[in-house]
Amino acid sequence: MSNQNTIQTGNEGSFLDAGRNYINRVKGGETGSLPALLGLVILATIFAVANPIFLKPINFANLLTQTATVTTLAMGLTFVLLLGEIDLSAGVTAGLSAAFLAITMSEYGVAWPIAAVIAILLGMMIGFLIGILVAKVGIPSFVVTLAAFLAFQGLQLVVVGKGGLIGIDAPPILAIMNTPMPIIFGWILLVVIVIIYLGTSIYTRIQRAASGQQNKPIGILVFRTIALVVIGIGFVSFLNLERGANPAVTSLRGVPYVVPIVLILLAAGTFVLNRTKFGRHVYAVGGNAEAARRAGIQVSRVRITVFMISSTFAGIAGILMASRQASVDAAAGRSIVLSAIAAAVVGGVSLFGGKGRLSDAVIGGFVIAVIDNGLGLIGLASGLNLAITGGVLLLAATADAITSRKSRTS
Amino acid sequence: MTNQTPVIELKNVKKSFGPVEVLRDVNFSVRAGEVTALVGDNGAGKSTLIKGLAGIQPYDQGTILFEGKPVELTNPRQSSEMGIDVVYQDLALCDNLDIVHNMFLGREEANAGILDEGHMESKAANTLTSLSVKTVKSVRQKVARLSGGQRQTVAIARAVLWNNKVVILDEPTAALGVAQTEQVLQLVRRLADAGKAVIIISHNLQDVFAVADRIYVLYLGKMTAAVKKSETNQADIVGYITGAKTQEMDA
Ligand SMILES: Nc1ncnc2c1ncn2[C@@H]1O[C@H](COP(=O)(O)OP(=O)(O)OP(=O)(O)O)[C@@H](O)[C@H]1O
Ligand SMILES: [Mg+2]
Numbered sequence: 001m002s003n004q005n006t007i008q009t010g011n012e013g014s015f016l017d018a019g020r021n022y023i024n025r026v027k028g029g030e031t032g033s034l035p036a037l038l039g040l041v042i043l044a045t046i047f048a049v050a051n052p053i054f055l056k057p058i059n060f061a062n063l064l065t066q067t068a069t070v071t072t073l074a075m076g077l078t079f080v081l082l083l084g085e086i087d088l089s090a091g092v093t094a095g096l097s098a099a100f101l102a103i104t105m106s107e108y109g110v111a112w113p114i115a116a117v118i119a120i121l122l123g124m125m126i127g128f129l130i131g132i133l134v135a136k137v138g139i140p141s142f143v144v145t146l147a148a149f150l151a152f153q154g155l156q157l158v159v160v161g162k163g164g165l166i167g168i169d170a171p172p173i174l175a176i177m178n179t180p181m182p183i184i185f186g187w188i189l190l191v192v193i194v195i196i197y198l199g200t201s202i203y204t205r206i207q208r209a210a211s212g213q214q215n216k217p218i219g220i221l222v223f224r225t226i227a228l229v230v231i232g233i234g235f236v237s238f239l240n241l242e243r244g245a246n247p248a249v250t251s252l253r254g255v256p257y258v259v260p261i262v263l264i265l266l267a268a269g270t271f272v273l274n275r276t277k278f279g280r281h282v283y284a285v286g287g288n289a290e291a292a293r294r295a296g297i298q299v300s301r302v303r304i305t306v307f308m309i310s311s312t313f314a315g316i317a318g319i320l321m322a323s324r325q326a327s328v329d330a331a332a333g334r335s336i337v338l339s340a341i342a343a344a345v346v347g348g349v350s351l352f353g354g355k356g357r358l359s360d361a362v363i364g365g366f367v368i369a370v371i372d373n374g375l376g377l378i379g380l381a382s383g384l385n386l387a388i389t390g391g392v393l394l395l396a397a398t399a400d401a402i403t404s405r406k407s408r409t410s
Numbered sequence: 411m412t413n414q415t416p417v418i419e420l421k422n423v424k425k426s427f428g429p430v431e432v433l434r435d436v437n438f439s440v441r442a443g444e445v446t447a448l449v450g451d452n453g454a455g456k457s458t459l460i461k462g463l464a465g466i467q468p469y470d471q472g473t474i475l476f477e478g479k480p481v482e483l484t485n486p487r488q489s490s491e492m493g494i495d496v497v498y499q500d501l502a503l504c505d506n507l508d509i510v511h512n513m514f515l516g517r518e519e520a521n522a523g524i525l526d527e528g529h530m531e532s533k534a535a536n537t538l539t540s541l542s543v544k545t546v547k548s549v550r551q552k553v554a555r556l557s558g559g560q561r562q563t564v565a566i567a568r569a570v571l572w573n574n575k576v577v578i579l580d581e582p583t584a585a586l587g588v589a590q591t592e593q594v595l596q597l598v599r600r601l602a603d604a605g606k607a608v609i610i611i612s613h614n615l616q617d618v619f620a621v622a623d624r625i626y627v628l629y630l631g632k633m634t635a636a637v638k639k640s641e642t643n644q645a646d647i648v649g650y651i652t653g654a655k656t657q658e659m660d661a
Contacts, residue, residue, distance in 0.1 A: 007535045007543070010550035207521070208528030275525050277518045280507075284515055287504035294502045295516030296487070354506035 008214075015219030029403045033348040033360040036367050036396075043367065047374030054377055058243035061256060063366075063373050065177045068258045069094070069320045071365030073340035074347070075269055076313025078361045079306045081344055082273075082286045084353025085134065085141040087307065088337055089126070089148035090314040095333025096152050097123050097318030099159045101173070102166035102328040112170035116319055123315020124308050126152075131304030141307075153334060160330040167327045176261065177324040180254030186236040189260055190229075196267065197228060258320060262362070265313065269358045282306060286353035342393040343368045351397060352404045367392070415478045416441050417575055417607040418463065418494075423472030425458055432458045433469065434631045440576065440607045445598060447618040448611045450628035451651055456611050459628065460578055463609075464496045465489040493575035497565045497582060505554035509546065510534045512553055513568045537571045538563075541600055545593060559590025566597055570606075577601055578609045583617050595621045615644050629653050 013021075026034060047054040073090050080087045097119040104110040104118055126148070133144045160166060168174060181189075198221075205215045236255060244252035273279035284292040285302050293299050321336075322328050347364025349356030368389060375385045416439035425433040432455045440446045450456050461467035465483045474481050476492055483489050503512050510527070513534045519526045534549050545560055553561060562582055569577045579598065583591040598621050602608045612618050618625060619639060627635040627650040635650040635657040649655030 007538050007546060008548040008550075009531055009535070010548045204527070207526060208531075211526070211528035211532045213528040213531050276523060277520055277525065280511060280518055280525065281516075283507060284504045284511075287506035288502065291502035291504050292515070294486070294498070296490070297516045354504070 011214040011216045013217070015217045015223070018217055018220055031348065031403075032357070033363045035399065036347045036360070036363045039346075039392075040363065040367050040370060043370050043374060047370065047377060050374070051377040054374060056243070057238055057241040058245075058252075059373065059377070061180070061239060061243055061252075063369055064239075065256055065258055065324060066373060067365045067369035068177065068262055069317050069324065070336060070339045070343055070368060071262060071362050072265060072313055072317040072320060073336060074343035074361035074365050075265055075358045076310040076317070077340055078344050078349050078356055078358055079269070079273075079282065080141070080310045081341075081349050081351060082282050082353060082356055083303060083306055084286055084351070085303070085306070086145060086341070086351075087130070087141065087310045087314075088145040089130065089152060090145075090310055090317075090340060091333040091335070091337030092149055092152040092156065093123050093126050093311050093314040093333070094318035094321055094336065095156050095328070095331075096126070096159070097315040098322040098328040098332050099156055099166065099318075101319055101322050102168055103159065105168070105170055105173075106166055112173050115170075116173070119318055120312060120315040123311040123313075123318065125311075126314075127308035127311025128304065130311065131307035134307065135300035135303035149337070153331075156332065157330045160328065160332075162330060165327050165329045168322050169326075173319065173323050174326055175323075176257045177320060178326075180239070180252060180256050181260075183240050183254050186240055186255035189255065189263075190232040190236050193232065193263070194225065194229060198225060258323075261316075261320075265316065266358050266362055269309075273358065278302070278305070283354055286355075288354075338393075339368050339389070340365075342389060342396075345400060346392055346396040348396075350400050350404060352400070355404075364396075414442070416475075417477060419473075419475040419478075420459075420462075420469075421473040421475070423459075423462065423469045423474075425455075425462065425467075425469050432631050433462075436472070436628070436631070436633045437636075438626060438633060440609055441624075442575070442607045443602055443605050444623040445602045445608045445610060445621050447622035447625045448609060448628065449613070449615070449618060449625060449647065449651060454628040454651075455631045456628055457580065460496065460580060460609070460611065463489060463494055463576075463578060465494075490572075493573065494578065495569040495572065495574040495576070496578040496580065497562075497569055499580045499582075499584060503553045503561060503565060506552065508552050509549045509556075509564050512564055513537070513571050515568075517572070533571065534567075537567050540604075541567060541570060541597055543567065543597070557590065558585050559587075559593055562586065562590075562594050563597060566594070566601070570601065570604075574606065576607045576609065578611075580611045581613065582610065583612065583614060591617065615647055618647075619644060627651055629656075 053059055073094060077087055077090055100122050101115050101119040104115040105112060130144050130148060133139050134141045201221050208215050239255045240253050242251060242253050244250050273282065281292065281297045281302050284297060285299050289299055318333065321332060343364035344356065344361045345351060345364065346367050347360035347362070349360050371389055371392065372385060375388065418440045420436060420438040423433055423436045424431070436459065438459065448456050448459065458467065462469045463483065465486045465488050468484045474483055481492065504515065510531050514530045519530050531549055538546055538549065543563055546563060553564065556564065566579070582594055582598065586594060595617060598608055598610060610622065622639050625637055625639055625642065625647060626633060627647060629650065637657065646655060650657065
């Protein structure tokens with residue numbers, strides 16, 4: 001079935017036309033996470049030349065676990081940023097969740113799955129409170145979450161005790177960040193990802209064809225699938241290389257458990273944003289809240305939900321943080337939120353709302369982690385490290401401000 | 411020309427803000443298949459009259475008849491359920507979304523919770539085609555990339571998509587150039603020809619005379635004239651607007 005519309009869908013033309021359109025969009029300012037990807041390649045090249053350790057499997061695995069907490073936080077924050085709001089309390093929410101996880105297990109003997117659920121629910125509840133204060137009471141999110149940032153630091157001190165440190169000893173929690181999966185799991189993970197990707201893409205094509213609408217050239221799907229498979233094979237094989245310092249004693253190979261966790265969050269969040277009414281409403285409220293309101297969207301409900309999502313992700317990030325450090329201290333999560341905001345913005349999420357994807361946050365998270373990791377390897381003072389990360393954030397925010405202004409005045 | 415019961419009829423509608431009477435015993439009716447123009451000087455009460463119909467700002471007193479039956483319009487949901495849709499002057503589109511997304515905003519179609527993009531896209535394209543819109547190339551363009559006239563077109567098409575009986579346009583051509591004004595006016599005409607009751611607010615009498623069937627004039631909150639376009643001329647209307655002339659009104 002074909003329709004007689006003279007109006008196009010943007011899917012017409014060949015594979016090459018699609019490529020040309022993409023280049024035109026990039027030239028027109030819709031760069032997405034392309035600058036971050038390029039930056040990543042450049043940074044990786046510089047660091048690899050400066051210190052060959054950078055490219056070793058052990059460092060790559062480190063990089064993944066280093067970035068996981070920030071990336072998880074950044075994905076949650078992306079929802080809030082899409083509304084043009086901010087959540088400065090995400091880091092300390094993660095810290096508080098980590099503390100609850102540690103205490104419920106060590107002091108109350110709660111089983112780890114229940115403790116993990118409690119930690120995540122705590123995050124969700126915090127988000128609900130923040131959301132109510134922002135959406136119903138009408139306090140700017142900057143102020144609400146700054147207040148929460150301070151208050152939760154105090155609460156954390158009370159919970160953990162000054163100078164205190166609560167150890168984590170549940171093996172499954174520790175495994176998330178510190179133990180690789182069996183070799184075969186990496187390959188299974190890759191197969192599952194490819195199946196999900198192909199499945200959703202083909203479902204979309206069938207759905208569109210059923211409404212008589214033009215599909216994108218099949219070549220794009222083939223190209224992307226091949227790229228996914230090639231990159232995936234490279235990724236899994238690299239992580240399956242031996243990276244233990246002393247393989248005869250302890251062998252260390254395989255994809256870390258945290259990788260599928262982050263990927264599930266990424267896939268679920270992306271599905272919600274791109275394929276559901278709620279996701280569409282998030283973009284609408286971020287683009288023009290008044291238009292959304294007049295279209296009958298319940299704007300304050302969207303606001304509250306978005307803060308709940310951010311804080312729920314923060315709760316999960318707290319578990320990752322606790323796993324990596326094998327303990328929780330009174331300052332846990334204090335400094336991490338700015339890295340997470342930087343990650344999202346560097347990846348291409350706009351601070352002005354309405355623009356950005358979760359994958360941007362993941363790519364941005366990598367950039368921030370690579371800077372941190374690479375500068376550490378070069379042996380620069382850690383102060384410089386912070387200054388450079390700050391500079392990169394400012395650069396990304398500048399690019400964001402300029403493109404937003406351009407699209408507003410055109 | 412259609413002459414059945416008006417789709418909307420307002421009788422002795424009043425609205426005050428504190429001591430200020432903004433609408434004073436206003437009578438107003440709109441018919442299907444006609445473009446009804448509402449004109450008047452700044453502050454005459456045009457937007458206030460429209461806000462009452464949109465359910466945003468209910469009238470204090472008076473009767474509202476919808477298709478001959480008395481109704482209440484006290485919130486926006488009620489009027490949109492009755493099929494009254496307002497295209498506001500500031501259009502209220504989301505720049506970061508594309509045309510399809512904007513046309514279905516707040517009323518997205520989904521299958522088992524998953525947005526049915528193909529279906530929405532084809533409906534949007536069909537609506538634009540049925541309005542003979544030629545200025546919009548692709549329904550997947552971001553609204554930020556559209557010209558003023560194209561944006562107006564999208565906003566109007568959105569009202570049409572939902573099969574509304576009454577489409578209210580607040581100054582749809584105010585920001586447009588000559589060519590785009592022409593296109594939007596043609597679109598307005600086509601809406602009426604498709605059987606909808608169209609209300610257009612405009613300060614531009616040339617536009618009003620180009621497109622309207624009937625002209626209502628508000629002067630300081632009173633409806634001072636209700637005339638068929640064929641029975642009047644621009645000079646008379648200017649007289650009514652400035653208060654130099656009045657027509658004895660009866661509903
Ligand atoms: N919410 C309000 N509170 C107080 N006064 C109001 C309010 N809304 C409108 N008015 C007054 O009511 C009068 C009519 O306003 P209205 O906006 O309906 O005029 P209008 O005919 O649409 O004018 P314009 O052509 O300038 O848009 C004005 O004197 C205005 O100041
Ligand atoms: Mg007005």
